[in-house]
Amino acid sequence: MNNNVAKRRTRFFEPDIVAWPELDPVLLLIAVMLPLVGLVAVTSARMPQGAENPTLFGAETLRHLCITAVGFGLCIVAAQIDYRRYGSKSWVLYAISILFLVALLIPGVAEGDGPRRWLNTPLISFQPSELTKLSLLLLLSYGAGKSSSSIGSLKTFGFGLALLLIPTLLIVAQPDLGTSLIVLTIGGTIGLVSGTKWRHLIAVPTLAVIAGLVSVALNPYQWTRVRSFLDPSLDPLGGAYQAKQTLLALGSGGIAGKGLGMGTMKYHYLPAAPTDSILAVIGEEGGLLATSLIVVTFTALLARGLWIAAHAPDTFGQCLAAGISFQITMQAFVNILVVSGLIPVTGIPLPFISSGGSSLIISLIMMGILLNIARAGRMSRKL
Amino acid sequence: MTHNTTRTNRGSSKSKLSRRLLLMGGFGGILATASMHELINLQLHNAGALSASASIQQRRERIVASQRGQIMARDGSVMAMSRPVNTLIASPNVVREYGTERTISWLARILNQSPGKLSEALYDQNSNYTVLARQVEAEPSRQIRLAINSREFGGLRLEPTSRRSYPSGELGAHVVGFVNGEGVGQSGVERYYDLELTGQPGRIISDLDPSGKPIPVGRYDPLAARDGSSLQLTIDRGIQHIAEQEIEAALATYGSEGGSIVVTDPRNGDVLAMANRPVFDPRSLHNYNGWSRSFLNPAVSLIYDPGSTFKIFTMAAALDAEVIGANSTHNLPGVYEYWGLEFQNWDKKTYPNQTMTSVLANSSNTGALWVANRMGADRFYDYVDLFGFGRRSGIDLAGEVNGLVKTRGSLTWYPSDLAANSFGQSISVTPIQMVSAFSAIANGGELVQPRVVRSIIHPNGSITSTKINKKRILKNSTVRTIKKMMYNAEHTISGNKSLSPNYETTGKTGTAEISGNGGMLPEQTIASYIGFGPLAEPSILIMVKIDRPQRGTWGSQVASPVFRRMVDRVFRYKGVPGKSKI
Known part of the structure; x- marks a missing residue:
């Protein structure tokens, strides 16, 4: 190795303006389009707030705009950083996110009386579980790449499983069953892509079932949700009523929708219109045309992500690309299927679109990493 | 590891990778298909039903009340x-x-308000x-x-x-009536003309959020209300005021708990005053706990046996049927048995060769019996029907009742009823029926339907006058004769308290027995007087009815003086020329 290369490697951030046209156009389009759709949809969904408290409405819209801009910036920055450089540093990120998750369980740290999901600092409040997703993706993919020769061994698998289990249990404890299942999905995906044996992989869905059972045992309201989903007459005014509202909103939209801003269900009929039910707002105002565009976009994101994984130069990149794209699209489809009433309410937001700064920024960073893996794959094919 | 083995390893792991990535893609594809399937189902196939039920959930129809019309007295003052x-x-x-x-x-x-009631509502x-x-x-x-x-x-x-507010209070309360908490007329003209007064309520259809606030981008479909019409009554505020004072004073003087004074114009049926006791105060309806007997208008809703005042109709009918003449006489004794029942004059006296005029002057029951018997039941009841007894007068007030008239042919009728009916017993009438029938004597033979509303004033300013319904029931000559007989009879009676020194009037007293359980109640009467004036062309008819007077029993003692006071005050108020000026 010559001195020059060694010198370059010490630089973590490597801006490369010439590489702009090399960014994957499909992925870039998706990464720009979805947050903009979200900005418009969330602003519309907040119209009732706008009528009641214009100042707060203005402040939150401006905040959303800033976060989107920051997210785009971070996405481009991430696209410039060679993903392989995260490798050894992913331990640090993992340790930080575990610390945050533990901190949430300390009384007085988390916000409000309900589930402990939000960490408040004087400057910003964010959801540590979003950071956990990114750190897990990086660490497990890196680990899988490092131990690709021993990937079939139980010891390697066990080590990875332990790394996965710690944050999962901490998130179950919040409690946030939906997010913990997404975290398990990340682990499962990386296990699958890295070539882990099937008989080892079975442990992940088994753990998911156990996590679900434990969580339901500790939080009876989750069981009520499942039961009211299976038999809406049990709880006509509670969860079933809320679930029904999203269906009414989607149905009211029909094919072409009522027009931007013209939806009426967001006026306190839809539960969590700007966040979990944002697709219902889009469906009411944009109709089937808008909702199917969203489904198609996320499907394209998965297809492109898996294609990038298939062409990534190493196992780290393969696992990371597949993990990022699968994780994002799984969240999207779970959200869509909840809103359209096929599966019980879980509280998973629609990535890029639902209001929520932590999720949007982390998702855009992930898109940047994915862009970088795509570029690395293309360059390795050129060589 | 050599370069070679790495290659083969990479090759096999590459195909394994592709298989596993394809598996993930396939799973994603299944979810995407499921999502599209659900969305198409909801937004295409079930869009109509879902959108309809969303619409039902948000849609509220609110009624916009129309302004209820005013009720005014004859002079336009608001009641x-x-x-x-x-x-x-x-x-x-x-x-x-x-x-x-x-x-x-x-x-x-x-x-x-008490905080308790409010916190109950917010419980x-x-x-x-x-x-x-x-x-x-x-x-x-x-x-x-x-x-x-x-x-x-x-x-x-x-x-x-x-x-609704009633600035006049108890004045004319039974005529005006009142509305309930929802603004629906419950009695009087408020009920009879409820549709006209109410108008057409409007409505607003709008989309509301779950807390009931309007959704800015939702539907808003208003339909304006059409206000109700106003009513101008025939009630003359001045006369009504006099009547209220006189009935109040009469009740106090004679120790009675109920009574009515009705003043009409016999030419057109206009009710100029209708004052009753007991009366309610429409300004404090909440004090009555929903219902009170005083809400009933005794002048149209309560029946009584009219007694001797009815003899005028018996006599007029017989004259009209030409069964008797003004100079006919009879010889029935003061106590007389007719179809198994004993009938007697109030003084039980026998008057030999009694003239028809003195039948009226002495208020002879056996005399009236003789007249009715000469007519026969069929003709007698034909006239009872012509005078309007047994059916509603048609006055435009809510709650009018028919009265009770047994005629030959009805199951409960006995021949002896003809005798009792001839002097106004065993027949139940309302005061307004008496007034209406008596108008025919006053106005020359036409039965006039009484009315309390002169005109309806529509919100656009146009005015509809209510109709005057008249029907000739007696010959003009009959009326001339009976009037002369009444005049002579009234002037024969010594110390007649009904006659004013200032104005020429005539009329008839009545003292009705009140039937109770198993017979007549002793010493319980309804004293009444009906009369009209001025004699040349009667324009005012006054009926006074005092229920169960405790000081005094007879119509001539109790009702006559009240009638005279009414005549003096009302005729002066109306500017009717007095005797001395003629």
Whole structure:
């Protein structure tokens, strides 16, 4: 190795303006389009707030705009950083996110009386579980790449499983069953892509079932949700009523929708219109045309992500690309299927679109990493 | 590891990778398909039904009350009017956010209500609709509106409605009537003309959020209300006032608990005054706990046996049927048995060769019996029917009853009833029926339908006059004769308390026995007098009826003096020329 290369490697951030046209156009389009759709949809969904408290409405819209801009910036920055450089540093990120998750369980740290999901600092409040997703993706993919020769061994698998289990249990404890299942999905995906044996992989869905059972045992309201989903007459005014509202909103939209801003269900009929039910707002105002565009976009994101994984130069990149794209699209489809009433309410937001700064920024960073893996794959094919 | 083995390893792991990535893609594809399937189902196949049920959930139809018309006396002075008030509606689940206790103590102060009642209404803090207070006046409404606009309090909403007020109070209360809490007429012209007064309420269809607030981008479809018409009564405020004073005074003088004075114009049926006791005060209806006997208008809703006043109709019928003449005489004894029952004169005296005029002057029962018997039941009851007894007079007041007339052929009729009916017993009538029938004597033989509403004034300013319904029932000559007989009879009676020294009137007393359980109640009577004047062309007919007087029993003692006082005051008020001026 010559001195020059060694010198370059010490630089973590490597801006490369010439590489702009090399960014994957499909992925870039998706990464720009979805947050903009979200900005418009969330602003519309907040119209009732706008009528009641214009100042707060203005402040939150401006905040959303800033976060989107920051997210785009971070996405481009991430696209410039060679993903392989995260490798050894992913331990640090993992340790930080575990610390945050533990901190949430300390009384007085988390916000409000309900589930402990939000960490408040004087400057910003964010959801540590979003950071956990990114750190897990990086660490497990890196680990899988490092131990690709021993990937079939139980010891390697066990080590990875332990790394996965710690944050999962901490998130179950919040409690946030939906997010913990997404975290398990990340682990499962990386296990699958890295070539882990099937008989080892079975442990992940088994753990998911156990996590679900434990969580339901500790939080009876989750069981009520499942039961009211299976038999809406049990709880006509509670969860079933809320679930029904999203269906009414989607149905009211029909094919072409009522027009931007013209939806009426967001006026306190839809539960969590700007966040979990944002697709219902889009469906009411944009109709089937808008909702199917969203489904198609996320499907394209998965297809492109898996294609990038298939062409990534190493196992780290393969696992990371597949993990990022699968994780994002799984969240999207779970959200869509909840809103359209096929599966019980879980509280998973629609990535890029639902209001929520932590999720949007982390998702855009992930898109940047994915862009970088795509570029690395293309360059390795050129060589 | 050599370069070579790495290659083969990479090759096999590459195909394994592709398989596993394809597996993930396939799983994603299944979810994408499921999502599209659900969305197409909801937004294409079930869009109509879902959109309809969303629409039903949000759509509210609110009635916009129309302004109820006024009721005015003959001179245009207001007797009933509506003024705008508000209904205070709360969403307890929103009130909670502003502090339920705080809101209750504030509202209790400005509405002057007990906090207990308010907190009862706000008890279910999860509900989103409750009526907190009705008929909130302008000033508290203004304060509530200010507090809502400044966001000091919330979850409250005012719905405009109206409140009926009756500036005249007890004056003419039975004619005007009253409305219930929902503004629906319950008695009097308020009920009879409820449709005209109400008008056509409007409505607003709009989309509301779950707390009842309008959705800005939702539907808003208003239909304006059409206000109700106003009524001009035939009631003359001055005469009504006199009648109210006189009935009040009469009740006090004779120790009676009920009675009526009705004043009409016999030429057209206009009721100029209708004063009854007991009466209610429409300004404090809440004191009556929903119902009171005093709500009934005794002049149209209660029946009594008219007694001797009815002899005028017996006599007029017989004259009209030419069964008797003005100079006919009879020889029946003062006590007489007819079809197994004994009938007697009030003084039990026998008057030999009694003239028809003295039958009236002495108010002879056996004389009236003789007349009716000469006519025969068929002809007698034909005339009873012609005079309008046994059916409603058709006055435009709610709650009028038919009265009770047994005729030959009805199951409960006995031949002896003809005798009793001839002098006004065993027949039940309402005061307004008596007034209506007596008008035919006063006006020359035409039965006039009494009315209390002169004209209906529509919101656009056009005026509809109510019809005057007349029907000739007696020959003009008959009326001339009976009037002369009545005049002579009244002037034969020594110390007749009904005759005014100032005005020429005539009429007839009546003392009806009250039937109770198993027979007549001793010493319980209804004393009455009906008369009219001036004799040349009668324009005022007055009926006085005093129920169960405790001091004095006879119509001539109790009702006659009241009639005379009424004549003096009303005729002077109307400017009727007096005797001395002729």
